[in-house]
Amino acid sequence: MDNKKQQTGLQKAQQILTKYMGKIAGNKFLLTLRDTFIMASTPLMIAGFAIMISSVILDPANGLIFGAQGLHLGQLIAGGSNKAWLASGFAKELVKLQGVFGLVSNGTMNLNAVLIVAGFAFFGTRRFFRSNKEPIMVSLYALADFFIVLPYNYTGTTASGKTATLINTLNPTFLGQDGIFTGLIMAGLTFWIFNVLQEHHIVITMPDSVPPAVAHSFESLIPGAAAIGMSIVIASIFGAFHTTLPEAIIAGLQKPALAAASTPFFAEIQILTQPLLQWFGIHGTSVWGPIDGLTWNINDNENILGKAHHIYTTLFMNFSVVSSGTLTLGPILAVLIFGKAKDQRAVAKVAIAPGIFNISEPTTYGLPIILNPIYFIPYMLSWQTNFWIAYWLTKAGLIPIIVNNVPWTVPPVLSGLLYSGSWTGAAYQILATAMTIALYMPFVKINDSINEERAAKIAAGEDVGPSMKVKAQ
Known part of the structure; x- marks a missing residue:
């Protein structure tokens, strides 16, 4: 019982x-987010396999196959010395091969925020504004807005270990995981502004004789300009405080934890x-x-x-x-x-x-x-x-x-x-x-x-x- x-x-x-x-x-809203992340998951899976091969199989220092804390095959190949193994030509070739697999992450995981921006604007338009038959245009403007608010001056470390401030150079950190939250905000604002203006017919209307592709491009000009104007205002507001939207988001999340x-x-x-x-x-x-x-x-x-x-x-x-x-x-x-x-x-x-x-x-x-x-x-x-x-x-x-x-x-x-x-x-x-x-x-x-x-x-x-x-x- x-x-x-x-x-x-x-x-x-x-x-x-x-x-x-x-x-x-x-x-x-949650369904839109779900569809966006599912769309972005396929290239991330490919990156996951590349990381697995690079870290587990190829890594000569710490990998499970050759590393000192794994099966020690590297030491066995070099006659029992880990130092000799890491200095060997075989180990150096493995490091080069790791670099090849690292390229997969550069085009997938390190650009995750870009994928999220395009996907969220696309699926948001499809789910909330079904009358829009060209959601891909919204994705393009969302990407433009996202790049406008990113930091282009930042302090980084050179190959020699020195600290340097880079001017007019995009900070690539925010193209990956660190830029996802900013990307969702900008994509959401873009698809809302763009589609609201379009639904209220605040567009340039072309004659019926104009090919559809050309007509859609001109129809997007006013809504697109409004969305870009919005991102410029956001970038300017944060710029007045010597920061950017993504940097402010990261700093705002980090500071409470510092106590x-x-x-x-x-x-x-x-x-x-x-x-x-x-x-x-x-x-x-x-x-x-x-x-x-x-x-x-x-x-x-x-x-x-x-x-x-x-x-x-x-x-x-x-x-x-x-x-x-x-x-x-x-x-x-x-x-x-x-x-x-x-x-x-x-x-x-x-x-x-x-x-x-x-x-x-x-x-x-x-x-x-x-x-x-x-x-x-x-x-x-x-x-x-x-x-x-x-x-x-x-x-x-x-x-x-x-x-x-x-x-x-x-x-x-x-x-x-x-x-x-x-x-x-x-x-x-x-x-x-x-x-x-x-x-x-x-x-x-x-x-x-x-x-x-x-x-x-x-x-x-x-x-x-x-x-x-x-x-x-």
């Missing part, structure tokens, strides 16, 4: 969650905000990296040198969350074990290979987890539970203080063994993956229920969005 009551309670809870999350997931220190409070802020930022499409490490450099990275160095025994470190974060299956294998296996949705299972099958090496982009952008209200709860909870369980196990002395600097691409379980130097570290990562699967399981089923409901509506000929609309047979 108790089991039946428990099962009934779980079913009721699942029905309630399905009902309300279904409404949230059906929100036009924290290397304490449980600091750790909780990071474990709470890093996945939250990631869920919104902002790379959490871009915000926390400089802060960790002044706090947790110093703790790492003291641990490695034997001067202290800090638990809160960057390496501990990698051990407990990043390399433990929390971000990759957990959600992937949950979908493969419990999921029925063909699209998600297909993504999971593709994502499992890079996922083994902790490359999370195919998972977070492919399912997607980012901006997906269904997976928000397990995504946030998995960070919390796994980090703090690892903390208390370390505090109790069951897991040694993390003192080994292990590449984040080393697979779960093996990385746990290498990070801690103990079988308990490997056992913890097995536990972390299992807990993550358990957290995702009910939400994978909720996603299936929503998909089944959607399929029933499609079969009935109901309108479920511009890309899914069908007619009753």
Whole structure:
């Protein structure tokens, strides 16, 4: 009886969650974001495989095959000396080959914000302004507006290690993950201004004798000029304060965290905000990296040198969350074990290979987890539970203080063994993956229920969005 009551309670809870999350997931704005990130996920998957090959197979210093913390094949080839191996011609050729695979990231992951801008303007126009038959024009203007607000003067480091200020040079940092939030803002403003003006016929109307392609180009001039004018105003306002929109966004997110220190409070802020930022499409490490450099990275160095025994470190974060299956294998296996949705299972099958090496982009952008209200709860909870369980196990002395600097691409379980130097570290990562699967399981089923409901509506000929609309047979 108790089991039946428990099962009934779980079913009721699942029905309630399905009902309300279904409404949230059906929100036009969130659907637009979802379509945008799914569109951008394909090149990111390609980049994920390239990173996996470069970091795991080719890296002569830290890779799993040739590296000193992997199978040590490099040392074996060089007769037992790691220094001789790294100086060998073979190792140098591997580094060159890594550079070739790095080009994939330059054209995909490092331009992620550009893809997001074009996609968000396109899908936003299709979903909110269906009368516009040329959404690609809106994407072009959105890209123009995005580039207008980017910083063109910035301080960087030269190849010789010197600091230099570059004038009239685009800061490439904001073309990737750091520019996503700015890109969404500019694309959203662009598609709204452009389409509102067009719907109110504030356009240049051409005679019917003019070819359609030419007519559409002229019709876009006034709405496009208004959108560009808007971006110039935004850039000028921030310029008056000697900054830019993307720099202000990053600074505004970083400053509140600077008041924290290397304490449980600091750790909780990071474990709470890093996945939250990631869920919104902002790379959490871009915000926390400089802060960790002044706090947790110093703790790492003291641990490695034997001067202290800090638990809160960057390496501990990698051990407990990043390399433990929390971000990759957990959600992937949950979908493969419990999921029925063909699209998600297909993504999971593709994502499992890079996922083994902790490359999370195919998972977070492919399912997607980012901006997906269904997976928000397990995504946030998995960070919390796994980090703090690892903390208390370390505090109790069951897991040694993390003192080994292990590449984040080393697979779960093996990385746990290498990070801690103990079988308990490997056992913890097995536990972390299992807990993550358990957290995702009910939400994978909720996603299936929503998909089944959607399929029933499609079969009935109901309108479920511009890309899914069908007619009753």
